[in-house]
Amino acid sequence: MANTMAKNFDFKEAERRLYQWWQEKGWFKPESAPADAEPFVISMPPPNVTGALHLGHALFVTVEDIMIRFERMRGKAALWVPGTDHAGIATQLQVEKMLRDQGTSRHEVGREEFLARTWQWKEKYGGAITQQLRLLGASCDWDRERFTLDDQLSEAVQEVFISLWDQGLIYRGTRLVNWSPGLQTAVSDLEVEREEEAGTLYFFKYPVEGGEFLPVATTRPETILGDTAVAVHPEDERYQHLIGKKAYVPMLNREIPVIGDAYVDREFGTGALKVTPAHDFNDYEIARRHNLPMINILNPDATLNANAGAYQGMDRFAAREKLWADMTDAGLTIKTQPHTYIIPRSQRGGEIVEPMLSMQWFVKIQPLAEKALDAVRSGAIQIVPERFEKVYYHWLENIEDWCVSRQLWWGHRIPAWHGPNGEIHVGKTPPPGDGWKPEEDVLDTWFSSGLWPFSTLGWPEQTPDLQRFYPTHVMETGYDILFFWVARMIMLGLWFTDKPPFHTVYLHGLVRDKHGRKISKTAGNVIDPTELIEQYGVDPLRFTLATGATPGNDINMDTGRVERNWRFVNKIWQMANFVTVNLDGDVPLGAPPPQALDLPSRWILSRLNRLIENVTRLFETYQYGEAGRQIDDFLWSEFADWYIEMSKYPLYQGNDAEKQTARQVLVYVLDQALRLLHPFMPFVTEEIWQHIPHEGEALIIAAFPIADARYFDDAAETQMTILIDLIRGIRNVRDEYKVEPGRKITAVASVGGFGALFDQYSYLFARLCNVATVTKLGAGENPPGESASVVVNEVTMYLPLAEFIDLGAECERLNKESAKLTVQIEKSRGMLANEGFINRAQPDVIERERAKLASLEASAAQIAERISSMCK
RNA sequence: GGGCAAUUAGCUCAGCUGGUUAGAGCGCACGGUUCACAUCCGUGAGGUCGGGGGUUCGAGCCCCUCAUUGCCCA
Known part of the structure; x- marks a missing residue:
């Protein structure tokens, strides 16, 4: 059964071969488990079709694959549903760039042609990311791969949209939204990043009727052109006499009121606030309180429109300068001063986002949010680590309606129709009659991914997959998309399936560089996982990511650890090599009964079973890092360093029965350890397993070990610890006294209550610390004179080293x-x-x-x- | 402004519900070609667990407070 192993593990060859074999055998499919097996399901967070593999992918694949492989080995019908996301904005940008390089643009080719080209582009490049996921060993069911724009998933999207509309939970209206001028679309609050930047605070005079001036400060002077009021604090003695009077917009002379509103901060600037409802969120609220008109001064590309009078057609920043210059000429400016303020920038591309009034589609989210809050509060959904539950609550408790329309082309088109008289019809097809035009807008990309756990299983059809595999079990993803994605999946899942889409949310952190800096091209610290895989194989990379991270915390990627784990892979390979070359004919599988074993074997089996117990507990509580470290420690520091060394006595000097027992234990322990390690390092473990005696076709579907309490052996552990400590002590003494490593020495032992231990096992000292003979000190005998002594517990070992020892x-x-x-x-x-x-x-x-x-x-x-x- | 993390050896990190002498890897020093492995083996040095206070029989872990760093929300 056993066969000769190569000197080293050829990971490149093995990774490809094993992955293909596993897949061809159908082991990635839940159908490989018995039909009545309990399911365990993970929906893979779909990477963007535009994506290239980065360490974040490597991390999520590693963690999810560990979960899936563990449960598969525990006999569950494990299903990991893979797929990709159409990633509206990201993809559209890529294709637009391609068109630009080809000397054209999306507007030039038109919507239909643009979509055709985007699909072509997707067919060509969209497979790259899923191919790369395979390199990582992802044991997902590729037959069930989905794409968010697949017909069936688009059906689900339409179904949800239409049904929300029918329930009165979708409305269309003109609201202030975040507008991205470069992309020319609305984006949601979540897609806007706000950061402090250096800017300027402009002080100027607002002319008020009766010849007075009201001093006002602003960071964006061009918005003066859209002012519809000037506000002061009602209790501000400096200005309260002006409330109710008319003011005149500089350069336009448009008449606006001076109002009193307690929102105004008397300390800030001049204590008077210009109100631009169409381009500022706070001003918008003020305007609603005071029923002020709202004047949009911007075109979609952020040039100024006709409302800006003479400034029409100018870019927003050019207009800022020109207007300020004109106001200066008109004697309306006071001063400027440097000022740090918060700038909203687009998450994509980083351009400055403008609050702008526009007609959009919104989801009334509160009713959905209520259910989503309850699901976590009641424990129906658990978030790991728990501290994110608070973050989740806070966001959902303060949630704003969700702007779901995007003025893009790549995405799910909103299933709505505009009638000849401005009516709106929501439905998959236009109503009877002429003149109905389809809605132009598409949906936020997160709208479709919010349905992912059930849409990928066939919803709204009641497919067998949906019935068997929904709800899913664990949602494993990054904490950075808790709001974007996780919360929305929970809301939409509960609303449309009446079930939480998963019972556990496991959040991992971000992968950073060795020193904790964010990885970015500009910082020049990009770590390409494919290079690491090329150099070390994928197992070490996976092991590094799994053991280097704790839930919810960022992981600093030190490639030195990958190298170390590559050596760990080699070490395991060499252990297996040792075991296999020492086999001779058949060896019984399983562990011999405890009473048939010598001390080292009782010890290693006790340690193994404790390890199994620990690892299982750690897996069940999502502590993969600790589990991996313990397996590592067991294999290297206990099995290899001690058990293998000690097994050489029975193997080389024992009788046939002793030899066979040692072989059996070696094979058994290695087999069990490989099973524990397989979820972390699938390739090297499978490859080795195929070389050692085993029952069953493959490790990937072998049973996960179960701790056997009959092998727990405190006495053996205590005794072995004494022997190990003595050996270490002797090595230490030898090193300190510079006794040549090759030199055999002798020892005299005062054994206390451990006489039997020494009778049986003092032979161990020869090979492990080169003590050729150990003599027991009889009662009343004196220890040797010129000697060093090593003391452990009740035992003292005297090493007569006269020539080396200085008293x-x-x-x-x-x-x-x-x-x-x-x-x-x-x-x-x-x-x-x-x-x-x-x-x-x-x-x-x-x-x-x-x-x-x-x-x-x-x-x-x-x-x-x-x-x-x-x-x- | 509110919230959440992190702060443990030179570096990167573990340390579960409080309970042996606080661990690992890398790095460092010294020593090793004996039949699994030099991608290795052995030995060692290195930490007042960010500061202060408290709870407790007992604190790296719990509470308060301060500091530094990072993140999220406003």
């Missing part, structure tokens, strides 16, 4: 050791003498403390004796 140095060493013990003993005695501790601490904690103290005291006594007999 003074040895005494110093012992005194140091003794002092260390004294500190610990005092602390421990103090605890045990403390009534509060004895009365209140858990009994097992007290018991552990007593055992510790006993061991420390035993060691201290022996060292003290040694010192008194040897040192003056």
Whole structure:
């Protein structure tokens, strides 16, 4: 069954071969589990079709694949639904850029042709990202891959829109929205980033009837042209006499009122506020309170329109300068001063977004938000880590209606029709009669992705997939799209399916560079995952991402860790190599019964079963990083460093039965560890598993280990710890005294209560610290004179090293050791003498403390004796 | 202005519901070609767990406060 392994793991070859094999075998599909298996479903956050693989993808694929592979191995019908998002704005921008490079534009080619070209572009480049996800080992069901613009998903979008309209939850109206002049579309609040920037505060005089002037300050002078009032605080003694009078818009001489409104901050600027309802959110509110007119002064491209009088046609920034210059000439300006204020910029492209009045479609979101709040409050949906629940509540409790229309071409066209007399009809087809024109706007890209968990499973049709796999289970994604996406999925899912779309939201952080800086092209710190995969293979990258992150926290990507984990992969490979070359014929699978085992085997199986228990618990609580670290530690620091080394005795010197038992344990432990590790490092584990004796076709569908309490063995762990500590102590002494590593030495042991342990296992010292013979010190015998001693628990090992030892140095060493013990003993005695501790601490904690103290005291006594007999 | 994180070894990070002598990797120092692995093995140095106060028998972990950094919301 076992076969010879190559000297090293050829990850490039194996990754391709294994992935293809798994997929061809259908193991990525839930149908590979028994028909009555419990489902476990994750909807993959669909990457943008425009996307190129970055570390963020690598992170989410790693975490979700771990979840999926774990549950698959636990026998569930694991389904991971992949797909891509049409990403309205992002994609349209890319295609527009392509057209620009070709010397044309979207307006030149027209809507129909533009869409045709975008589809072509999508066919050509849209597959790239999903191909790259395969490189990461993503075990998703590609037969169920979806795209947000697929016919069926578009059906779902229309269904939802129309039904929201029928329920009165969608309205169309002229409202103040964030307008992106470059893209010439409205964008939602979430798509606007606000940041402090250096600017200028302009002070000027507002002429008021009767020849007075009201001083006003503004950061955007061009908006003066759209002013419909000047506001002062009603209690402001400087200005309250002006309330109710007429003011005149500079350069336009348009007549507007001076109003009183408590919103005005008397401390800021001059204490008087110009009100531009069509281009400022606060002013908009003021205008609504006072029934002021709203004058839009901007065209869609942010040039000024006819309302701007002489400034019509100028760009907004040019108009700002020109108007200010003209006002200066007219004697209306006072001064300018540097001023830091908050600038709204588009999340895409970074241009300054203008608040602008425009006709848009909105979703009345409060009723949906209520349900979404309840779902988390009631625990029907759990957010990991929990602290994000607060963030979620805050956003939903203060939510504003959702502007869902976009003046783009690439996206789901709003299913509405404009009648000849300005009527609106919402529906998939126009009503009977002539003159109905389709709505031009498309929907916000998040509208369709908000349906993702159920639209990908066939909704609104009651498909078998929808019935079996919905609701899904875990939504794993980045905390940066909690509002954009997660909250909307919850709202729409609850509203349209009456079920939470998933029971758990697991949020991961952002991948940053080694020093915690955001990764960006301009910072020059881009880390390309494909390069790392090329160099080290994908397993080390996955392991690094999985073990380097805790839920909700950003992860700093240190490629040094990838390299280290590449060495870990090699290390596992070499362990497997050791195991396989030492096989001879068939070996029984499974672990031998505990009573048939020697101490090292009882120990490693005890450790293994504790590991299994821990890893399972950690997986179930989403603590993947800790789980990975524990497996790593077990394999390298326990299995390889100690068990494999110790197994060489039975393997090389034992009788047939001993050899066979050792082989069986080696194979069993390796097999179990590979199973634990498989979700993290699918390729190397599968490849090795195929080389060791095993039952079943593939590791990917092998059963996840279950801890067997019969193998928990405290006594074996205690005894092995003593042996290990003694060996370490002896190595330490050898190193300190510069005894050549090749030199065999002898030891005399005072064994305390561990006589039987030494009778059976003192042979271990030969190979592990080159102590050729260990002699037990008989009762009443004196220890050797010129020797170093290593003390652990009740055991002292004397190493007669006359030629190496300087008595003074040895005494110093012992005194140091003794002092260390004294500190610990005092602390421990103090605890045990403390009534509060004895009365209140858990009994097992007290018991552990007593055992510790006993061991420390035993060691201290022996060292003290040694010192008194040897040192003056 | 409100909120949330983070602050642990030179660097990057773990540390679960408070309970052994606070851990790992990298880096560093010293030493190693013995039959799985030099992509390795052994040994070691290195931390007043950001400061201060508190709760507790017991605090890296809980509470208060301050500082620094980052993020979210307004």
